[in-house]
Amino acid sequence: MLPPIADRFVAGESPAEALEHVRQLNDNDVKAIVNLLGEHYDDRDAVAADAAEYRRLVDDIAGSGLEACISVKPSQLGLDLGEDVFRAELTRIVDTAAARDVFVWIDMEDHTTTDATLDAFEAVAHEQGGGVGVCVQANLRRTRADIRRLADVPGKVRLVKGAYEPPADVAYTDGARVDQEYRSLLEYAFEHHDGGIAVGSHDPEMIEHARALHERYGTDFEIQMLMGVREDTQYELADEYEVWQYVPYGERWKSYFYRRVTERTDNLRFALRAVLSS
Template identity: 35%
Template structure:
């Protein structure tokens, strides 16, 4: 990554936490291009988008956006929204699971209450036969997130799994531990800034570790999601599974809403299981800015939309 790209990303990520900018963006952003990456602000909007994906043979993981909560009152409100989301999935009969962040449920403010919120959601999800993925945040929450999933499994709530990030040195040990307990995992490269002593610095090292994690999981037979838009990783996974005669029903590919849509559709047509991560909600701004920071071309897409709208 060159210096200009690093500066570009740094500026955008700083903007992600700016409340004044967020207020303006939330007034106009979905109209100017944010809807490319965010399915909408309401349950009705996200259900429509998930139904469209389902018709293409693609399932979904729905995430109600929200981060940086400051009170357990906010956490309670997010829990209630997730319970409504689960009921809505049941009502509309869409093929979808859900994804949530532990801190969004209050983990950093009141760990016991946060766990109770998560348990309430997982219990409702089990009633509706919906899978829940507990997202992995940055390294201070790795142990607690894994602990939450293990505790829920011990309570008989097995419709829940979590995420393992390949850029952490510890990840193979975590994968082996959770595989032994038949926990469903989503494998990702990882996106948080972590200290050098706990994370790989070079992309090639992260890629090699991700391949090692994928191989370990595919060989185990425990259901696994490979979450990547990296064509090289996807091709490698397909080849590995084919050479070892691993069923395409034993794993799935996961990608983001609005990113690599043709690739998602092509894999689905080839008989692979594909799941699209579909975010929605009023607090979409930080998520949207992170998508812009990933590629300068995404910013050009938004500016083009803004010019077209200004002229009309």
């Protein structure tokens, strides 16, 4: 069982706990992107175990009637062992999900994995004719070209600002510059992407910008936010827009939890209040 502070950001250690959280979200008209925590595996057995759990999770979601999909990390599916390992495991998951009508998101990790991730996304998206999406990061200088490249791919694109800290020669490091790029990339996506756009942001200004672009271009979009962050806002937005919450679970929750707590002042204050009141 997770400690009281961690359970704000992580849905539990088991698939059953994660799906119970999804049920509660669905009751508030919020959908769920379920992620089994794990990354950077250098052991083939660990890769196979998580891939198998994802396939079981797809079956559980399909059989439950819940409004949910899954999200996988390339390094969790063996990218550190080789692109062939990653492609093979991803393809099996996507094939299983396509057969059960469950959507699959591919998370983006650090900048060194971008080419392998986008190549794999394009391959499975074209093979299935959709049913899959990929994340791109506005702080990377290359993303403007990448989002143009993805315009004709039959899948969704999730745009985030970027949680990693790549070197300045490949990324914008100034926050205002990243915001400017995010706005510009959103505008291009709303104008040129037909498969659907996910606005992965907690920033009210970016969400408002997306709403204005939707009014201008009529492009389908959804808003994606993390579990434990601005949840009241998620419920409010769900009254008018399609909102998805990223729901992580699993035994490897500690590093994810500490990252969530330390990345935002509000999260750190929440954790400190919880500790002081316990």
